[in-house]
Amino acid sequence: MRRYLLGRLWQSIVTLILATIVVFVGVRALPGDPALALAGEDRDPESLRAIREQYGLDDSLLVQFWQFVSHAARGDLGQSIRTGESVTTMIANALPVTIELSVLAILVASVLGVGAGVVAAVRRGRPAEWAANALALLGLSVPNFWLGLMAILYLSVALGLFPASGFVPFFTDPVGNLHHLILPALILGTGLAAVIMRQTRSSMLDALSADYIRTAEAKGLSPRAVIGRHALRNSLIVVVTIVGLQLGALISGAVVTERIFALPGFGKLTVDAVFQRDYPVIQAVVLVTAAAYILINLLVDLLYSVIDPRIRVRGDA
Structure with missing residues (x-):
């Protein structure tokens, strides 16, 4: 088990290092000069020189990269070129909102998707499967922005069941927080629920056509035990993969919602930083997104070993 964990951890560290390099180079390749954007109408050479010197824009890429990595390792992601605010503070204020929204959306999608997928598989060829497939197709076809x-x-607006917009911090008003987020979470989780349903089915x-299921039935186990303890557990590896990847995608892709x-x-x-050519914010949000993907994939790998011990044994071989 220890060898398996160390191997996955080492792969994650290497991936993070490569992602850091790609993020840094990719941001520098964006068109436009941030110094010109900062200078505004006052674009005389002295102002541009002072701005570039202040933010290190005239330093070589290697120097800029070393400064970026060394500061990021200490938790300092720099200052926003546009506002002068700490990027770490900006991300710390924005990221919990998206994480909470993504987790709620994943919970909604998992409950609906796994439940509908199990029903569709067990009731194959019956109206329950047709209804589940129709709802999954609808969830995949309808755009989130229109549904929202x-x-x-x-x-x-019409029924007044949920707030139309806005956000309330959880520790300020937990009930108000959930009241504001439940509708966005339902909208965001709809498409994911359809994907999970199809994969679960x-x-x-x-799994239901495997030999071990017939053996379990021959031993006299109840249908609930056969489906829940054997078929569903062995089907969860694919579902966990989908949920893990989609959680990372939700963190970075909940822009429209x-x-x-x-x-x-x-x-x-993220969108505001891209439009404003705010280099420190762009590279920080992309780096945090990449780190989130890597961390989630690492957790998914560890969860594999819990669901199916054979993976852990093979990893130690």
Whole structure:
């Protein structure tokens, strides 16, 4: 087990180092000069020189990269070129909103998707499977932005069940926080629930046709035990993979949902930084996103070994 963990940890560290290099070079390759954007109308040579000197824009790429890495290792991601605010503070304020929204969306999607997938596999060829497939197709086909607008129009404006926009911190008002986030989480989790449903159904069908399922049934186990303890558990590896990858995608890709519901999250911070050519913020948010993906994949690998001990044994071989 220790060898398996160390191997996965080493792979994650190497991936993070490569991601850091790609992020740094990619941000520097963006078109436009941040010094010109900062100077505004006052673009005389002295002002441009002072700005470049202040933010180290005239230093070589190696010097800039070393400064970036050395400061990031201490938790200092620099200062925003546009506002002068600490990038670490900006991310610390925005990231919890997106993480909470993503976790709620994952919970909604997992409950709906796994439940519908199991029903569709167990009730194959029956109306329950047709209904689950129809709902999954609908969830994959309908864009989140349209679904979000319709939800605001009918559930918020017409019926007044949920707030149309805004955010309340959890520790300020837990009930108000969930009240503001439940509708965005439902919208964001709809498409993911459809993906999880399809994957769960496919994995369950493969599991239900396996020899060990027939053996379990021959031993006289109840249908609930056969489905829950044997078929579903062996089907969860694919589901865990999908959920892990999608959680990382939700953290970085909830831009549209956050815009529709006016949530001050990570997506809004990213879009604003790109439009403003704010180098420190751009490279910080991309680096944090890459680190989130790597961490989630590491946790998924560890969860594999819990679900299926054979993976842990092979990793130690």
